[in-house]
Amino acid sequence: MGLMTITSPHAHGPRKTANLMRVVVIATLPGLFALTWFFGWGNLINVIWCSTVALLAESAILLIRKRPVSFYLGDYSALVTGVLLGLALPPLAPWWVSVVAVGFAIIVAKHLYGGMGYNPFNPAMVGFALVLISFPVAMTTSWAAPTHLLDNPMSFLDTLSTIFGFSTQSIDAFTMATPLDVYKHEISHSVAEDVVKNPVFGQFIAHGWEWVNIAFLAGGLFLMKKGVFTWHTPISMLFALALMSLIFGWDADQTTPPLLHLFAGATMLGAFFIATDPVTSAVSPQGKLIYGAGIGILTYVIRTYGSYPDAIAFSVLLMNFAAPLIDVYTQPRTYGYAKAKRGTKEAE
């Protein structure tokens, strides 16, 4: 019998986890470059430090769980968690903040729930939210000022010794509140025209941050083109955030304007690299639309009415909670059935 019929799907090029994760890491590089260009060496050091800690923590917990270490390290998922945390944490965050965030992300949020593919919450965001709640001082005063605004920007070695606590000099001269933070606090007793004179807003939207966000947007579009994720989650999230800020924040003299919402803070990083995590998001296209829109709406609500300037981590975690329920109600119609099985209803 020399004839062999191969049925569909005629897929080729196995989509292994490792390949996907590697592409994700590569796609963060433009954003990392922009962060380093505008805010100094802090994020680059953080990314390297967080990745190292992530790989060590993953190896340790795999050994304790008696799982094959090299196999699971080879899927790069721990590396992605480390890189995302390195990008999200403030550039001058002390080394122990990163260690606590990464350690909690890998050990508690990922492995105590069963490891890769079983975690209900995005590990990187669990780690981020933990340190955000636990170390409010370190997490709000460690944002580096744009290097172009400083007379003597920190050198690589200065940054390194600041992060690892060898430097005795105060970092106050090198840090600045983030644009979202400044706008939120200034606008309550001022008008938009005066607020944007603050150098942190630069010439366009927010000094440096707009390029960082554009870089992450570019990386995200590259991932979308590669088919790593579909357009539903990020576009729905950005659309919901923009719509919310257009409806409720159209008056720039009252609240943060839409462009600042979209291009300052962690918006693009969150939309394309964090919300799209396949393990913790909703599954069906319709579900992803709801999931993404939920993150966008929550981000606007927490940024505007909450006490934290940025809200990506909290919104993503809250929608992680909701994802299983969304899945139950957005299950697509199974072929051969007249109607989809939604919720607890039986399919007909």
Next chain:
Amino acid sequence: MATSSYRDITLNGLWKNNPALVQLLGLCPLLAVTGTTVNAMGLGLATTLVLLGSNVSVSLIRNFVPDTVRLPAFVMIIASLVTCAELLMQAYTYELYEILGIFIPLIVTNCAILGRADAFASKNSILPSALDGFMMGLGFTIVLIILGTLRELIGQGVLFSGMDLLFGESAKSWQINVFSDYPDFLFAILPPGAFVGMGLLIALKNIIDDKLKAREEKNSAEVVTGSKRVRTTGTIA
């Protein structure tokens, strides 16, 4: 349960049927006041006293209260004892009483107490009931203290702070600063830290139980000697 030995009662209260780790009763105060060792100790002692008193009283009246109204009767007894404990704390440890606040009156609603009254004291004579109440209370207190100490250590980097609230002025010097220049780890001090800590303690207990069980099985597996047939599959029972 009616004729369980004193050894079994002790073991049940402290380990096998620990109210906090196994029955998961009384979690509200357990999670709310375990921010420091001294708070945990204060609440644990109050709960133990109430448990001891309620078990003894319930055991005394067990033959005179009809089944249909037993729960209201038990709750009345517990509530009176909690009021006693509250007044005692108000008299002797006023600052601690202020800190623990609503959680002292809330001991009334602690299911561990009503649970023991209904499940044990109403079916047993006075001595076993007293021992059961004391051991359950002790088991609860120990878990409270472990959780309180852990949260204090991780949250603030100190041990045994403010012990003078319970043991008088001389206990002020008991405080140990484990780490110098420690940044407060707010997560451990806030309620979520208690949930995570509690989960880890339960996991630890289950691990120890599994290890003990495995060892017991290993020891009890007797090798049959002198038998003529050799089994190559399965285990020899």
